[in-house]
Amino acid sequence: MSKFIFGRYLPLNSVVHRLDPRAKLMLSFCYIILVFLANNPLSYVILIALTVGSILASKISLGFFLRGIRPLLWLIVFTVVLQLLFSPVGGHTYFHWAFINISQFGVINAGYIFIRFLLIIMMSTLLTLSTQPLDIATGLASLMKPLRWLHVPVDTLAMMLSIALRFVPTLMDEATKIMNAQRARGVDFGEGGLFKQAKALIPLLVPLFMSAFNRAEDLSTAMEARGYQDSEHRSQYRILTWQKRDTVTWILFLIGFAAILACRRW
Amino acid sequence: MTRHKTFRLVVDALLMAIILLQNIIPFLGYIPLGPFSMTLIGLTVIVAGTALGPKDGMVIGGFWGLITFVRAFTWPSSPVAPLIFTNPLISILPRLLMGLVAGGLYTWGRHRQWSQRRAMQVAAGCAALVNTLLVLGLVFFFYQTPAVATAFGAKGNQTLGYVLMISLLTNGIPELILDVLVAPLIARPLRNRWDRLKA
Numbered sequence: 001m002s003k004f005i006f007g008r009y010l011p012l013n014s015v016v017h018r019l020d021p022r023a024k025l026m027l028s029f030c031y032i033i034l035v036f037l038a039n040n041p042l043s044y045v046i047l048i049a050l051t052v053g054s055i056l057a058s059k060i061s062l063g064f065f066l067r068g069i070r071p072l073l074w075l076i077v078f079t080v081v082l083q084l085l086f087s088p089v090g091g092h093t094y095f096h097w098a099f100i101n102i103s104q105f106g107v108i109n110a111g112y113i114f115i116r117f118l119l120i121i122m123m124s125t126l127l128t129l130s131t132q133p134l135d136i137a138t139g140l141a142s143l144m145k146p147l148r149w150l151h152v153p154v155d156t157l158a159m160m161l162s163i164a165l166r167f168v169p170t171l172m173d174e175a176t177k178i179m180n181a182q183r184a185r186g187v188d189f190g191e192g193g194l195f196k197q198a199k200a201l202i203p204l205l206v207p208l209f210m211s212a213f214n215r216a217e218d219l220s221t222a223m224e225a226r227g228y229q230d231s232e233h234r235s236q237y238r239i240l241t242w243q244k245r246d247t248v249t250w251i252l253f254l255i256g257f258a259a260i261l262a263c264r265r266w
Numbered sequence: 267m268t269r270h271k272t273f274r275l276v277v278d279a280l281l282m283a284i285i286l287l288q289n290i291i292p293f294l295g296y297i298p299l300g301p302f303s304m305t306l307i308g309l310t311v312i313v314a315g316t317a318l319g320p321k322d323g324m325v326i327g328g329f330w331g332l333i334t335f336v337r338a339f340t341w342p343s344s345p346v347a348p349l350i351f352t353n354p355l356i357s358i359l360p361r362l363l364m365g366l367v368a369g370g371l372y373t374w375g376r377h378r379q380w381s382q383r384r385a386m387q388v389a390a391g392c393a394a395l396v397n398t399l400l401v402l403g404l405v406f407f408f409y410q411t412p413a414v415a416t417a418f419g420a421k422g423n424q425t426l427g428y429v430l431m432i433s434l435l436t437n438g439i440p441e442l443i444l445d446v447l448v449a450p451l452i453a454r455p456l457r458n459r460w461d462r463l464k465a
Contacts, residue, residue, distance in 0.1 A: 160275060205448070
């Protein structure tokens with residue numbers, strides 16, 4: 001668990017850290033679409049340059065970064081191997097045995113999948129490493145604003161998201177506490193067969209849910225005592241501002257995006 | 267009246283936090299079964315549906331689906347996730363409907379004067395079944411059409427489809443049993459509190 005760096009925040013003071021979360025979220029989104037659009041070596045070279053450039057600009061060391069995404073690598077390798085072995089016949093066939101079929105087509109496809117997921121994982125890890133969770137929530141809420149026209153309760157969803165993010169660490173502490181308390185009473189977690197493992201989770205899950213329910217009751221009472229009525233008619237304390245560096249970053253990325261689209265084989 | 271509206275908002279938020287937690291701590295979210303694993307996250311969705319109602323079940327289920335969708339790109343939970351869950355229809359729809367079924371069937375069973383325990387078990391079983399069958403069915407459906415498979419960047423063929431289906435089948439049945447047995451244990455005390463609060 002501690003090896004994963006995805007979803008964690010690394011407090012540094014770099015250009016990337018200071019960017020507007022909305023700009024970063026939108027950029028990551030466009031980047032993912034573009035990764036799927038890129039389809040020849042040159043376009044991938046540009047993508048890799050963009051990615052490595054962003055990581056360097058964030059002042060996070062490349063070694064730390066690569067070590068952090070290593071646990072995810074075997075998952076991608078497994079996917080790639082699946083792809084490699086079970087691709088339909090196409091192009092030159094290198095090896096064929098029963099239903100296993102390694103073809104030129106399969107190799108190229110597997111290679112593309114590998115690069116694509118690696119790039120996407122690197123960029124999204126960079127996003128979470130350089131943006132605080134609450135900033136991501138505020139950014140998402142502000143990006144969802146247009147959905148108001150479709151009568152989506154955007155403000156309520158934003159409220160729920162920020163409460164959820166705030167309580168993840170609290171509930172995590174609580175879960176560890178309950179686990180240790182149950183261990184002291186003789187429960188073995190993570191041992192034995194499937195059903196024994198599942199059964200050991202009951203004395204953890206029931207109190208966890210009950211305590212979440214209790215917390216919800218306390219929190220909603222406290223919120224109402226402070227004048228919370230609904231999410232819509234409120235002013236905001238955290239206000240995001242779009243600055244010059246956001247525009248500059250966007251222009252740089254747009255140049256890169258245009259280059260990729262230009263060299264894509266249509 | 268607002269009293270229970272605010273409470274509902276906060277409870278949904280905390281259930282979302284539990285789902286996030288189950289995604290962050292593998293121990294709380296998954297029980298490993300060789301290369302694949304069965305998930306306990308469905309349990310949270312069923313609890314949300316049966317303890318609070320179909321609407322909350324859908325919110326929590328949809329949230330899980332959204333996380334599955336984003337995770338398939340950024341932080342795959344299993345080797346097959348990048349292949350199948352990058353399609354929002356496969357990742358989001360089954361989870362959304364799962365919460366709806368859990369809540370709807372519980373209400374329906376109670377109207378037919380079933381005991382609370384029985385209504386919850388039936389709701390949990392059907393919800394787990396809906397999730398597994400829909401994922402399975404949609405994977406089967408999409409891997410039959412080459413156009414969609416190519417759009418994923420994955421040339422799915424028959425064999426790959428079978429591999430995925432066998433893995434889902436072996437996961438689906440233990441998950442079903444687990445949900446039927448555990449969901450009522452968690453959902454019953456919560457439901458009783460919720461009913462008292464609304465009264």
